[in-house]
Amino acid sequence: MNSGNPLCVAESLPDLDRRLVLATQTGLPLDARPYHWLASELGVTPEQVMERINAMLADGRIRRIGVVPNHYRLGYTANGMSVWDIPDEFIGAVGPEVGKLDFVSHCYHRPRVPPDWPYNLFAMVHGRSRPEVAALVERIAGLLGARQRGHDILFSSRILKKTGLRLGG
């Protein structure tokens, strides 16, 4: 999950955007002029490349441009998916509060599926050990107080499958 979500790129995307996504799916070229390098690869001008990348940044198709550290190598070896039952009237306020904590990497409102699944807020918590993650989750519980009705932590025990970017069409 640390390298971003897999992608299915709809065929309806403008052709140059689609080709830019393909050309950068393994990353930006390590060249002093990376956008010029992409432009010559794609047969367009550097200005066109920079204009389309800025447009994709502006509309959110590109979240950000930068390095993605390997969090395991940085010592963040324990990752727990904390799940919370938040009364509906609090979810709009609680979500951003939990999401902005510096040890939370992903925070989503998802549906409950009663009776199997009572939790509607998911927050991925990163730490250096399972006890540290458990302590961080208790910090969240303290922050939420009576605004949560129950929570749990799911640690991953095995990666069964992990694929990267995928282009549709």
Added chain:
Amino acid sequence: MDALDRRIINELQGDFPVCEQPFRAVAEQLGSTESELITRIGCMLDDGLLTRFGPLFHAEQMGGALSLCAMHVPHEHFETVAKIVNAFPEVAHNYQRDHHMNMWFVLATETPEALQSAIDRISQSTGLTVLNLPKIEEFYVGLHFEV
């Protein structure tokens, strides 16, 4: 990993500039040089300290559909079910988790209809109930790791 590597990791997790010589612009801020910065990023990628350098894409904004799904798989059938689920090309990630809901996978398809179809076929071929937990709202994605 030395002080410059740490600064690169801490300072360069977003906002890489879009301009003619972006490495030079960043190197000036970090008190380094363009060529040194390029070399360092390349070494950290080769070494596995970095998993990626470049744009991070937003799947749904690209026109695709994405959902998180969960199943309770009886332990005696776990390996068989994992093989069946992993064989679906729509399954992008699949994790075993220590919980009653012990299999968690991400589906990525080009359309919402294809997503539902994949869920139905996974449910039929495993004989298990699939919980579909698509995100309703995203509060935050991305973590700034300090080193």
